[in-house]
Amino acid sequence: MEFLNPVHALNSIQQFLTTGGSVLFWIMLLAFFLWSFILERFAYYSFAHKPLIKRLKSEWESRTDKTSWRAIAIRDELVSEVKTRTDQNVGIIKTLVAAAPLFGLLGTVTGMIEVFDVMALSGSSNARLMAGGVFKATIPTMAGMMVALSGLYFPTHFDRKSKRETAKFADQLGMFS
16 A cells, blocks of 8 residues: 555655656656646536527527628627637647647657767767667657557547537527527
8 A cells, every 4th residue: 555655656756857867757747737727628528618508599599680781690609619619629639639749849859958968978878878878868758658548538528529419509599499
């Protein structure tokens, strides 16, 4: 049960961040923001989407005129509001997913620079001396790829859900009812 100890867990995370170099902190921060935005989208669909649809639908149904140019423009505005709300933060999620491997690559570069510094200081290519830099180069690469892979599914999922919910809402707003 040692792994359930919060002090032990924090020490392990700190050791991991130290081993992988300073870029791991930025990858961890990126992962935090990525999952915050993903969870925000789930919270929106769980708690805010249905009340929004209900409010906008009742706003449309309370209109007496549904066929004039102005009414069609208002209908388009209501559909556009649903589209805007369902698309919110999906672009940020896509950007964070794309940035994670690049941060991993930055960690690879900084780790390899450390390898070359060791080679320059020692004057040789001693494998034992270079191992720390190579290790520091591979950990951020792995972390960046894991963050990207963990969030890769969600932009597509939220895009499809946005299109489906927007089309469903547009269909519910009958123009001639």
